[in-house]
Amino acid sequence: MKPRILLIYTGGTIGMMANPNTGELQPLDFVYMHQQIPEIARLALEVIPISIAQPIDSSHMNPSHWVELVELIEHHEPHVDGFVILHGTDTMAYTASAISFMIQGLSKPIVFTGSQLPVGILRSDGKENILAALEIAGKKQADGNAALQEVAVFFQSKLFRGNRVSKISAHQFDAFDSPNYPILGVAGVDIKIHANQLLEQHAAGVTYSKTLDQRVGLVKLYPGINLEAYGSVFNPAVHRAVVIEAFGSGNTPNHEAFAKVLSDYVRQGGIILTISQCTSGSIQPGKYASGHLLAQLGAWNGTDLTTEAAVTKLMWYLGNHAHPSPAEFSLVVAGECA
Numbered sequence: 053m054k055p056r057i058l059l060i061y062t063g064g065t066i067g068m069m070a071n072p073n074t075g076e077l078q079p080l081d082f083v084y085m086h087q088q089i090p091e092i093a094r095l096a097l098e099v100i101p102i103s104i105a106q107p108i109d110s111s112h113m114n115p116s117h118w119v120e121l122v123e124l125i126e127h128h129e130p131h132v133d134g135f136v137i138l139h140g141t142d143t144m145a146y147t148a149s150a151i152s153f154m155i156q157g158l159s160k161p162i163v164f165t166g167s168q169l170p171v172g173i174l175r176s177d178g179k180e181n182i183l184a185a186l187e188i189a190g191k192k193q194a195d196g197n198a199a200l201q202e203v204a205v206f207f208q209s210k211l212f213r214g215n216r217v218s219k220i221s222a223h224q225f226d227a228f229d230s231p232n233y234p235i236l237g238v239a240g241v242d243i244k245i246h247a248n249q250l251l252e253q254h255a256a257g258v259t260y261s262k263t264l265d266q267r268v269g270l271v272k273l274y275p276g277i278n279l280e281a282y283g284s285v286f287n288p289a290v291h292r293a294v295v296i297e298a299f300g301s302g303n304t305p306n307h308e309a310f311a312k313v314l315s316d317y318v319r320q321g322g323i324i325l326t327i328s329q330c331t332s333g334s335i336q337p338g339k340y341a342s343g344h345l346l347a348q349l350g351a352w353n354g355t356d357l358t359t360e361a362a363v364t365k366l367m368w369y370l371g372n373h374a375h376p377s378p379a380e381f382s383l384v385v386a387g388e389c390a
């Protein structure tokens with residue numbers, strides 16, 4: 053029997069067409085997009101195409117769309133061998149990260165892909181990306197189990213862990229990278245999956261979580277930043293946690309006004325999660341004197357999480373844990389950090 057793959061369309065450039073009046077790209081109906089790739093019928097797969105209720109440019113993605121995706125996957129999971137999700141590239145890394153936390157223990161692949169040019173355009177990268185993503189999702193091991201059993205992003209011949217990837221280019225076809233984790237596979241002449249890099253699924257089975265706490269803020273530091281102007285960001289009633297993209301290995305300015313905003317926030321129950329604004333490397337709290345402030349304040353250590361994984365892991369964690377603790381948060385749940 054051919055592997056059955058659910059192909060979920062959420063919108064994004066891949067299915068867009070220029071509005072004849074304005075020239076702007078707008079998401080189109082899935083029927084149009086699907087018609088553009090008749091080659092899908094030639095794959096040794098049974099592909100079942102569906103669409104979310106309202107396909108969108110991924111800039112409009114929000115946690116309610118992630119819940120919609122989880123519900124779709126949960127509903128169809130017993131009847132299919134894997135999932136390919138077509139998604140705009142702009143926020144694909146956020147959605148892939150969120151889904152990796154919301155669906156854990158699934159022994160089937162969930163592969164996100166998209167494109168930099170719409171499929172209707174001759175030079176589009178969309179066709180290749182969809183066809184390879186479908187093949188990867190249908191790939192089996194010798195024992196009949198899925199070759200890939202985690203949430204991944206496939207783009208321009210590379211397969212990445214979904215919660216390790218970031219969009220790095222707005223114009224190159226090679227638009228994604230995961231500097232802190234090796235690629236999971238590559239689509240060359242053959243499709244190769246690097247088994248030693250894959251997540252090990254445990255026998256515990258799949259869990260679906262649909263509760264997210266959106267009260268998560270994000271602040272990127274820069275020289276001269278005036279944190280006092282971020283009053284409502286560092287307000288625990290607005291944000292239960294704030295991700296701080298610190299310098300290098302977790303360094304910050306340490307003058308009084310800066311420290312006071314953070315210490316007031318922590319004193320009132322706010323959580324600070326430190327990640328690095330460098331694209332590779334990890335937080336090392338004791339390395340520099342300028343790294344002491346966040347450590348002294350009890351900031352949680354985001355090690356080598358991407359921004360996308362840090363924000364979505366916090367939303368998932370705070371939505372599902374009544375008594376948050378840094379030790380529990382730091383447990384690796386989906387291969388998201390070292």
Ligand code: ASP
Nearest residue numbers: 064065109110140141142
């Ligand atoms: N703005 C588009 C989106 O994210 C860009 C893309 O798909 O590449 O939906």
